[in-house]
Amino acid sequence: MNDLLTRLIEFGPEGVTFVAVVGGVFFLLLVAILFAVVTLFLRYRNHWRAKRWTRLEQRWEPVLNEILSGEAIPPQIWSMVGRREEDFFISFLLRYATRVRGDERERIQAVARPYLEELLSKRMPRNPAYRAMAVQSVAVLGLPEFEDEVKEALKDQAPLVAMVAARGLAASAGARHVGVILRNMEHFELWSQNLLTNMLVSLGPDAIPHLREELENPDNSPSIRTIVANALSRLKDIESAAIAYTILGRTDDRELAAACLRLISDLGGPEHLPLVRKFVASKDPVVRMAAVGATTSLGTASDVSLIVDRLHDESPWVAMKAARGLEKLGATAILLQLAAGDGAESELAREVLDM
């Protein structure tokens, strides 16, 4: 080594640079060859793996089916799972578990149970994608035993992990978890509102009393109350219309106001109309649109002139809602008159009348 260094120094700086460049070229060539070899290795490894997993599934599947039909017990399949096959075995069980319910799901859960503790301890400290996978496995295969762990995952910093935990709880024990899901919704509220609403709807009618409480609770954020209002609307809970009416008179959040108006539109009554009509003139187009929808759902012929004004709304969405609303209110003659003319409202009327 000393000799080498001495010889390098004798070359001078230009020589050293040249040696470094040549060394760099050879090093990168080796890296290129290594990458190429690794890529080819990946190709064959993936091919070999796919074959191996297929063989394993072909061995496990008949035994699992026997366990599901009560003709075999879990230890018979456990003995067929090698040490390095556990993760794949869990994925295999997960695929089955998501397709079945009741006794069959419970039997699959019994098969998975010994593997879940280690799965959690292995994957939870890792990055969100791995944590989410672990939580999903446990939520489908390990409830109610691992309920605490899944609830803990609701507070995870990564929205993906929290969302997976919420979906798992919602799918398993229904209304019982609505409170804890909603209390932690801020961790995953960026997910699609429709998804979150449908998740709450999937809790079923048993969740309605809890959802009403959460809608009434002013400590909940407007976005959570919006999602809850949407869910109650889809669950057709008539009693929540009164709650929505009360909120409407107090809130200045546009999304919450619009959600309450939509709920009243679906489930409200004529007694709600006077307040609803006031929102037709709201400065916010989202609120105006929902108010137009609610007025045309609950209103009468006397509301036609109020809605006609909205045909000229600066927001095309409000104008479209108003035009469709006029059709609902039976004001087809007005639409026909408009359709015969020129201008933007005429085009709108013709579209509504399917011309």
Place this chain on the structure above:
Amino acid sequence: MSWSSFGPGLLGVFNVVVLGYFILLNVSYFFLTLFAFRALRLYAIRMKTVELRSLLAEAGTPPVTLFSPAYNEELTCSESVRSLLTLEYPAFEIIVINDGSTDATMERLKEDFDLERHARFPSAHIPTAEIRDVWRSRNHENLWVIDKENGGKSDALNAALNYCRTPLFCGLDADSILERQALSRLVRPFLEDGDVVAAGGIVRIGNGCTVKEGAVTDISLPRSLLGRFQVLEYLRAFLSGRMGWSALDMTLVISGAFGMFSRSAVVAAGGYSTNTVGEDMELVVRLHEYFRRKDERYKVEFVPDPVAWTEVPENFRGLAGQRDRWQRGLIESLVGHRRMLLNPKYGRIGMIAFPYYFFLEMLGPLIEAVGYVVFFYMIFMGIAPLPYVLGFLTLAVVFGIVLSISAVGLEELTFRRYPRVRDLLRLFGLSVVENLGYRQLQAFWRVGGTISFLRGVKSWGEIGRHGFEKEVEEAQAERTQDEEPLLPATPSA
């Protein structure tokens, strides 16, 4: 090394700049590849965690509108639309925009899809060339055609935007073939994060693939060397480049061939710019600027698994024209938003991504092309010792080979679209061969693009589309024999 080895005075300074450029570019790409590697691995795990079908079932698929601008596409327009109609997505509309075609594009569409005039109230009012009529198909209620005066691709897209009713829209190229599940996969980021305003998918090269009934059935490398070089280039650009930038939350480009956007976000930002041929990149840069200026939360994502197959030019003239146009589009987008350059107000976009594109992608070809000339001049004049020059050139070339092979490796790690081992080996070989002329040609074409920009050239040039071979043969077979052959597609000047 002494500075004298680089040459006297200015020449020496220039050579240092070239050296610095090569090091910076390759090291940047190397780090992007590392980030992409990690991101792709985690993406694969994430995909298993939230299964797409159940996600869509629970979230309800948001309706999407597909924008398909068409100019003189009579040869392929109907097949392209049929391909879109077969997409596996529960709720979508298609808006084809006939941008003042001078051939029989509109007649083909009327005939093949039984169009009737139908009223449609616009949802936005972005200025466009005059709309002649709006048509709807009697057979496919979700298919609309806007017939308008010619205004260029951006103008056509804005016209579609004005009539778009869905929360999301997808901009497509006329010759793109989407995989059946592409929309479902591309919509995922919008379901997982309400802040997402744009998401781009991956564009792959369809030349050489077999297309049946609007779907790519057999994947193979193109027959021509030029086509194959572009496969490698696209793998690097998308799997290493775009995935790497997305991992860093700094996506600055979404391909116009396949990108999904929030309708309200794009309308709020003013729609597509009609002042550039790079309207796809310009839109994304403007979205960044718009949301950062308003200090509102937003995200732009790249999603590696939804695929659009596209046709690439396989002749020098076509490819040169395309690269000229891309360079012009790049310059127009960056120069038009130059206030973002190194501006901390625009966060990591302004301080990292924008400077990368500005100095390395935009100015880089100039440095590279002149660098080749200067190096050979220096050797010829005996200013620089040949071993040094060759050594540095070889270093740059081998680094490029490493990056190309790692892109092939990323492909193998994740999607493995090329099933034949011989195609894999060919891609390795191409990683070496592309440095013996193809990459240098790219640099000179892009210099040409820079000159075109400085000269104020605005045209798209000839695209010379042939359509995916099998589709075109079937289309021609359906036409009557006494119809005259068509002129090649030539977009507006």
